Amino acid sequence: MTQRPAVLVVQPHLAPLSGFLETLYDVYRLWEGPPLEAEPDIRALIVAGEHPLDKGLVERLPNLSLVACFTSGHEGIDVDWCRARGLAVSHAPGVNHEDVADHALGLILASRRSIFEGDRAVRGGDWRRDARTITPSMKDAKLGIVGLGSIGRAVAQRAAAFRMDIRWWGPREKQADWPRMGSLVELARWADLLVVACKADESNRGLIDREVMTALGPEGLLVNVARGVLVDEDALIELLKSGTLGAAALDVFEEEPTPADRWAGVPNVVLTPHTGGATQAAVPAMLGLLLQNLAAHFAGRPLVTPVA
């Protein structure tokens, strides 16, 4: 073993973390094919929690003791399986949910107030003197929030400032200022705007299915700032093309990066590359938690933010 603990960064988009990690650790990158002889050295994996953890990889690392999620979400990690192997799991909760909520409002406004279409019209010379685009008012817009966790509550707080009418649904009753609907389909039928803000796990894959999107309907807008797997994306595309669903604004996708050609010719969509929680304030805070968890773990202290 080297003197400094060795860590293995798993997903390429986490590469920018390397510089920080290298001041304290020996850093290997999975996509560079770390040398086989390093495998006994590696004591922590650095992962994005939405990606499925490669159990075969874990089993090849005899001295691994920590799976450290850079993210808040950790749905790709089989926590019970890790625990059974004596692996600790950390993540970065409570850091970027307000940024994600900000982004959700940006997506709602961009789509609902036709900011994109407006921009295209101005640039294309299609702004006509004898007509004016009239868009829906946000006041009294019926906003349905799927999942009233930290992101969902932050979305609701912002939406209240826009005078929207707010309801929510989640599998469990919670203390809230906004009424809970009896079912997801009921929420979608009522809503003009449906924001997916819940955690993803194996129990709710494809939660936003054909029935939910059809209930949301031809005037409805679906916003997803949570996880791509929560939405049946093939059905979404089909329903947008047929006009059965009015519009969608998506920051997350079944596959990331989502293939560009998948969205060619799909009407009324606003697409952002999973940037909702990636802000100049949140990313350093997530990095800070990652470094704190690594330091605590290697010093034999309790993790700062273990996965519960």
Next chain:
Amino acid sequence: MTQRPAVLVVQPHLAPLSGFLETLYDVYRLWEGPPLEAEPDIRALIVAGEHPLDKGLVERLPNLSLVACFTSGHEGIDVDWCRARGLAVSHAPGVNHEDVADHALGLILASRRSIFEGDRAVRGGDWRRDARTITPSMKDAKLGIVGLGSIGRAVAQRAAAFRMDIRWWGPREKQADWPRMGSLVELARWADLLVVACKADESNRGLIDREVMTALGPEGLLVNVARGVLVDEDALIELLKSGTLGAAALDVFEEEPTPADRWAGVPNVVLTPHTGGATQAAVPAMLGLLLQNLAAHFAGRPLVTPVA
């Protein structure tokens, strides 16, 4: 004279009002060249208040007694001159300022959180697996509001939900929850985001000049949801091209429609075709006030919403 009062609609983009007006009035349209013999019949002008009132036209209409602005703004109307001729002036205040504020937030988020660039990246296949766009957090963003009238206050209320740091400037001290800066340049120097929300009149043409935009600086975003004449647009374009000003998001322009080629190659701009206040809720409310003012005027009752 005909039995029904005759009204003259002045700007072509008000043409959609004709159907409503025709149920009660004889309606002429200036751009269709109303017949000379109708001039004595015309008792009211229907105008968009931001357009300069054609005094020569007014002088050709001997029985004109009302200038009815469909809009809230009336900076194109020389109200003193109208009063001196015995002309009443009405407008539609208090109806769409919250919609305009909603739009301002939409523009801020679209620009600041790179929603447009993100959409282009996804569609263009430029979303890379090994990089993630990191955008500024709205939290603690320094928002400077120019003019703390009804729009400015509504912008501040929304911005507070996004945890922005809010200050303002206007020529007069006002009761407010947010601190007033000593000058506009001082506000611009402090701000990350500068939202123009004041009324336009002859006193503040070009208020947002080269000095103000330079003070806002290369990381700053200028948002204009008020009136195009408030901003020195030639200077704006030059400062964006040189990077002296970071970004702009504009719903209003010196000339409307603004020529598309004026914006070709201008970096970091989001442009919407003056849709801020034109919502499905606001437009009928503005129409309602217009009809109420016309009815009151022709019945000899006080105007519902006279220009003060």
